[in-house]
Amino acid sequence: MAELLDPPLARARYRRRQAIFKPCFAELRERQGLKRFHRRGVKAVRAEFALHCTALNLKRAVVRLLLPIVCAFIRF
Numbered sequence: 001m002a003e004l005l006d007p008p009l010a011r012a013r014y015r016r017r018q019a020i021f022k023p024c025f026a027e028l029r030e031r032q033g034l035k036r037f038h039r040r041g042v043k044a045v046r047a048e049f050a051l052h053c054t055a056l057n058l059k060r061a062v063v064r065l066l067l068p069i070v071c072a073f074i075r076f
Helices: 008-030 042-075
Strands: none
Touching: 008 042
16 A cells, blocks of 8 residues: 555545545444444345435535525525
């Protein structure tokens, strides 16, 4: 891993990746309680994970779309 991260470009890419992906998995784990899957079988686990990802994406969409609208009404 040290050899892979030795070039400056690789270090910059890894830093950007940490800022993008790590918060997603942290939110799934801490706020949605996805510390382990509750279903058995690959298909069921994929469905459960898809539901968690859908909930995360919906939350982000609501925050990005509705929050500016709500803030605009509060300012008046």
